[in-house]
Amino acid sequence: MTKAAPVPLKLAMGEQRLRELAKLLRSVAPDFDAKTFLAVALDGLEDLTLMARVRQASAAIHAACPSGFDGALAMLSEAAPRLGGGFMSLVPPDYVGQYGRHAFDVSMAALRYFTQFGSSEFGVREFLRDDLPRALATMEAWSTDPSDAVRRLASEGSRPRLPWSFRLGAIEADPALTAKILGNLRADGSLYVRKSVANHLNDIAKTHPQWVLDLVGKWPAGNAHTAWIVKQALRTLVKQADPRALAAIGAGAAPRVAVGGFAVTPASIALGDSVTLSFELVSTSPDPQRLVVDYRIAYVKKSGATSAKVFKLKALSLAGGQRVSVRRSQHIRDFTTRTHYPGRHEVELVVNGQRMASAFFDLRR
Known part of the structure; x- marks a missing residue:
């Protein structure tokens, strides 16, 4: 059976959804010019990415609302609970980020409100870029808000390397700027918030690994929520077999195991096939020991050289004398971020950062 092609994300902001948005905004604000909105929002739509469609929808609202920013904000505030979540909910905060930077207090309050129906993580970054100290002070207050959506916004919006957005260079250079926000959220009861804190720290770990390790090393170790954040935050450093990161999650000792x-398998495949790793x-x-088990594939590059990528396999506690069998399949196919080339691909088993065994598969032309 042939698998159906995945539906592009950008279609979540397709013509039908934009027409529905125009109808909703017209019902909320009778002076809203739906015809002008659609003329702008649908212009060249097919060629636009998802986030470009969100931005164009914001520009269309600006063009179609005769009462200016204040009127548009009132209209969007009434419409937001009826947008139904999804990517369409990104439009109101994007509008604020593009057209409300002259009204800091009003706009930041609006972003706090809108994030409870979707996420304002992209819109708030415009204010961080314009006036970092003032925006961070507001977001530090958000980090103690009763709403988990608002608390998450404090962390997610200030991530140095938020996907689909521009980097916050000042925070990337000086991670201490968001330390108070992260500290306030280090044991948050909401998984939604904890995921964001972990991702924020993982962003920082890519440029300031020792700073992250120093910070989480000061956090109380006995809290289960904090321990979860630390484990997820250090995932990149664990993949890199950083000794301090491995120690922080209890896997710093040399593994005392035999690999059988x-x-x-199979030893030779075509692009699109799968390989299976198996071992004992x-x-x-x-004594019991904590183990982090990964595998590393040395991908063949166009030049014939190789570039290694580490994949998480499993973390486990192994009792004295215990044995465990492990299997993992991986589909070898091209992605937008990786093109495969024919040749021999070495696969290494890594336990607590140490290479324990190796094998290979050949990718045929």
């Missing part, structure tokens, strides 16, 4: 039957881990210690 490590194999990658046997504890050689009488």
Whole structure:
């Protein structure tokens, strides 16, 4: 059976949805010019990415609302609860980010409101770029808000490397700027918030690994929510076998295991096929041990050289003398971020940062 092609994300902001938005805004604000909105919003729509469609919808609202920013904000505030979430909910905060920067207090309050129906993480970054100290002070207050959506916005909106947005260079250079926000959220009861805090810290770890390790090392270790954040925040450093990161999640000791039957099958594949890793881990210690098990594939590049990528396999506690069998399949196909080339691909098993075994598969032309 042939698999259906995935539906492009940008179609979530397709013509029908934009026509529905025009109808909704017209019902909320009788002076809203739906015809002008659609003329602007639909112009060249097919060639636009998802986020470009959001931005064009904001420009269309600006063109179609005769009462200016204040009128548009009132209209969007009434419409926001009826947008139904999804990518359409990004439009009101994007509008504020593009057209409300002259009214800081009003706009930041609007972003706090809108984020409870979707997310204002992209819109708020315009204010961080314009006036970082003032925006961060507001977001620090948000980090103690009763709403988990608002608390998440404090962390997510100030991430140095938020996907689909521009980087916040000042925070990337000096991560201490968001330390108070992260500290306020380090044991948050909401998984929605904790994921954001972990991702924020993982962003920082890519440029300031020791700063992140120093920070989380000061946090109380006994809280389960904090421990979850730390484990997720250090995932990139764990993949890199950073000794401090491994120690922070309890896997800093050298593994006392034997590896049996490590194999990658089949040994020869075509692009689009899958390979399966299989092996057995046997504890050689009488004591329990915490293990982080990864595998590393040395992908062949166009030049014939290789570039390694580490994949998470599993983390486990292995009792003294215990043995465990592990299998993992991986589909070898091209992505927008990776093109595969024929040749021999070495696969290494890595336990607590140490190479324990290797095998290979050949990718045929």
